[in-house]
Amino acid sequence: MRYLTAGESHGPQLTVIIEGLPSQLPFAKEKIDWQLQRRQKGYGRGRRMQIESDQVQILSGVRFGKTTGAPVTLVIENKDWTHWRKIMDPYSAWEEAEKRRISRPRPGHADLNGAIKYGHRDMRDVLERSSARETAARVAAGAVARLILEQCGIQVAGHVVRIGQVEAKRVELPFAEIIERSEASPVRCLDPEAEVRMMELIDQAKKEGDSLGGIVEVIVEGVPIGLGSHVHWDRKLDARIAQAIVSINAFKGVEFGIGFEAAERKGSEVHDEIMWSEERGFYRATNRLGGFEGGMTTGEPIVVRGVMKPIPTLYKPLKSVDIDTKEPFEASIERSDSCAVPAASVVAENVVAWEIARALMEKFPADTVDELVEQVAKYRERTLRF
Numbered sequence: 001m002r003y004l005t006a007g008e009s010h011g012p013q014l015t016v017i018i019e020g021l022p023s024q025l026p027f028a029k030e031k032i033d034w035q036l037q038r039r040q041k042g043y044g045r046g047r048r049m050q051i052e053s054d055q056v057q058i059l060s061g062v063r064f065g066k067t068t069g070a071p072v073t074l075v076i077e078n079k080d081w082t083h084w085r086k087i088m089d090p091y092s093a094w095e096e097a098e099k100r101r102i103s104r105p106r107p108g109h110a111d112l113n114g115a116i117k118y119g120h121r122d123m124r125d126v127l128e129r130s131s132a133r134e135t136a137a138r139v140a141a142g143a144v145a146r147l148i149l150e151q152c153g154i155q156v157a158g159h160v161v162r163i164g165q166v167e168a169k170r171v172e173l174p175f176a177e178i179i180e181r182s183e184a185s186p187v188r189c190l191d192p193e194a195e196v197r198m199m200e201l202i203d204q205a206k207k208e209g210d211s212l213g214g215i216v217e218v219i220v221e222g223v224p225i226g227l228g229s230h231v232h233w234d235r236k237l238d239a240r241i242a243q244a245i246v247s248i249n250a251f252k253g254v255e256f257g258i259g260f261e262a263a264e265r266k267g268s269e270v271h272d273e274i275m276w277s278e279e280r281g282f283y284r285a286t287n288r289l290g291g292f293e294g295g296m297t298t299g300e301p302i303v304v305r306g307v308m309k310p311i312p313t314l315y316k317p318l319k320s321v322d323i324d325t326k327e328p329f330e331a332s333i334e335r336s337d338s339c340a341v342p343a344a345s346v347v348a349e350n351v352v353a354w355e356i357a358r359a360l361m362e363k364f365p366a367d368t369v370d371e372l373v374e375q376v377a378k379y380r381e382r383t384l385r386f
């Protein structure tokens with residue numbers, strides 16, 4: 001399974017082409033649109049989210065509500081396009097674009113490196129594609145992956161663990177409650193006390209023209225043992241998930257289970273002891289390693305965390321240099337989010353879902369979804385009797 005996305009932030013649309021899906025997969029458009037809506041929400045987002053109302057248009061690969069096995073093309077409209085048409089049209093008048101040309105790179109964004117690398121004097125040509133608007137297309141792909149996972153009894157949830165200085169209290173909750181609580185929270189946080197403080201912090205950052213980052217956690221339940229592989233570096237599923245997370249705009253790090261804390265602990269306080277019972281087969285007494293050993297799933301829930309740096313576009317001045325005049329300047333006032341950690345947790349859920357579905361399709365190659373479901377069920381049974 002693979003996908004490609006295309007589209008600029010202020011162009012007419014985003015497009016995603018997904019290839020390698022099994023046929024006969026019930027293609028619930030409302031579930032894809034639901035994931036897109038979830039990504040748009042979250043306390044701390046800027047005005048752009050009030051303009052957009054993301055949903056997919058299905059252009060290929062689906063008939064009678066099911067996949068045909070052909071590539072699926074999905075399109076998400078940029079409503080904001082109408083305001084940018086004059087300068088974002090592929091043949092827009094140069095004079096129009098020149099009036100809005102961007103020559104002032106923002107520290108922390110892709111502007112300067114992209115302009116130097118691709119030879120652009122208008123940094124809009126970098127901004128448009130480096131914008132996290134593109135994550136809407138990735139969420140659509142992940143939402144399609146979730147349709148596959150659902151058929152195989154695999155569920156994905158996500159929540160916000162930290163925003164700036166505020167950390168949520170760690171609580172052990174049943175999976176359904178994690179979904180319910182994070183969904184009800186404007187910052188997608190499971191801890192009501194931290195939620196209030198996170199919102200205050202976002203208000204304060206906004207007032208000060210500053211921005212905030214944080215940490216998100218994704219949990220995947222119902223994964224069979226042995227997705228991924230130890231035999232080669234690029235088949236290790238934890239490594240692929242790490243790439244998927246760090247590829248999200250502004251994500252700088254990733255950890256599984258207890259993560260970086262493992263460095264401080266002794267082996268006896270890290271490794272998850274192996275147990276066996278008639279009903280469960282092999283299982284672990286703990287899940288400190290977050291569901292992975294040897295690049296393969298252990299069958300315990302996958303627990304992965306990603307760290308997002310603060311949003312680069314600031315109202316508060318940061319030093320930079322104009323690429324035309326070479327003069328220093330301060331502040332570049334652009335419309336921007338002040339904190340997008342809650343929204344990014346939805347992106348994280350969906351990019352992880354994609355990697356799990358891809359690994360599932362690699363282990364259980366199938367042309368139809370029934371073939372896939374059958375193989376997964378048989379394998380689970382075999383695992384239990386191992």
Ligand SMILES: Cc1cc2nc3c(=O)[nH]c(=O)nc-3n(C[C@H](O)[C@H](O)[C@H](O)COP(=O)(O)O)c2cc1C
Nearest residue numbers: 109110130132249250311312313336337340343344
């Ligand atoms: C959901 C989401 C929303 C974002 N919104 C903004 C924004 O409004 N303004 C901004 O400057 N950066 C925003 N970012 C971050 C930039 O896209 C990101 O920092 C930039 O692409 C540079 O890439 P890097 O930070 O990975 O190096 C957002 C990121 C995500 C995941």
Ligand SMILES: C=C(O[C@@H]1CC(C(=O)O)=C[C@@H](OP(=O)(O)O)[C@H]1O)C(=O)O
Nearest residue numbers: 046048130131132133136249335336337
């Ligand atoms: C459009 C989205 O996020 C955008 C991501 C983004 C950036 O620089 O990454 C900058 C902002 O773009 P604009 O200047 O058009 O407001 C965000 O709104 C989105 O998430 O759908």
